[in-house]
Amino acid sequence: MADEHELQEAVARFVRAFDLHQPDQTPCGQPIPVSEAHALGELARDGALRQSDLARRLRLEKSTTSRLVTQLIKRGWAERTPAPDDGRGVLVQLTPPGVTAAARLAEARAARFSAVLDRVPEGERDDVLRALTTLTEAIDAT
Amino acid sequence: MADEHELQEAVARFVRAFDLHQPDQTPCGQPIPVSEAHALGELARDGALRQSDLARRLRLEKSTTSRLVTQLIKRGWAERTPAPDDGRGVLVQLTPPGVTAAARLAEARAARFSAVLDRVPEGERDDVLRALTTLTEAIDAT
């Protein structure tokens, strides 16, 4: 009988266990700011993105996103180019080093999550994934 | 067939959907810093705690915890008293206003999570809770 109190406790524990407080490293132990890791993931998966689009996906303010992209550029991982269809817009795209960095990150992440999955009983893995998805959708719908 | 990649995506989406980036308000929309909310929850549930104990529960560094407690005191929500059994230690305890604040927070949290649970199909609620717990334990074991 799951009530909201239990759910809240479970979420709180999950958040703390995963070190989601820690702003300067990913839960995977990579020495890269977590917001940059998220951005890197999106850009690696979907290629060039409008900055506003990136903001929407990461659920960040445009100003925050702007700064974030500037960081990535400072590291040599991304570049800005004018949007072809809109003079105001900016396209953000990974550079080759950025692609490499994203791949390295993806690998570390996979290793971490793989280790976690190993600790989840075989038969429950699908359930865990499905539950997380269900919960996310429920949150989104709120 | 749950693989680590899917799990990683699911976790990332969950984190973003719940606005866990936002440091200055709880996912429940209460205008209170999230770290203070966590601390308030622990103190409300278990009463007076050694500061070091609080740090352990919140998985924070002692320096961070010290500041955090100072914040709570500034708000008039908590007080420090010397630990009776150890001259070095400090006991942290909620004040009456702190108890009130914690109760208000708990209420908002309950409302939020209740709304989320409403969106989860009846038959899956226990699964969601169990999955979250399983996952947290798996993370802890890593």
Added chain:
DNA sequence: CGCCATGGTTCGACCGTACAACTAGATGGT
């Protein structure tokens, strides 16, 4: 009594976010 461990505080550094004010390009109605 000295040595090391433990609990806390303070300092400095950095990440992460939002909101507000501003610039510049796009859009739509008159």
Added chain:
DNA sequence: ACCATCTAGTTGTACGGTCGAACCATGGCG
């Protein structure tokens, strides 16, 4: 064509959050 308005981004300001290191006090132990 023009002007009001909207949208995309940038920059400034403020604040929350975290850590590690340096430091002090107390405790435990040989």
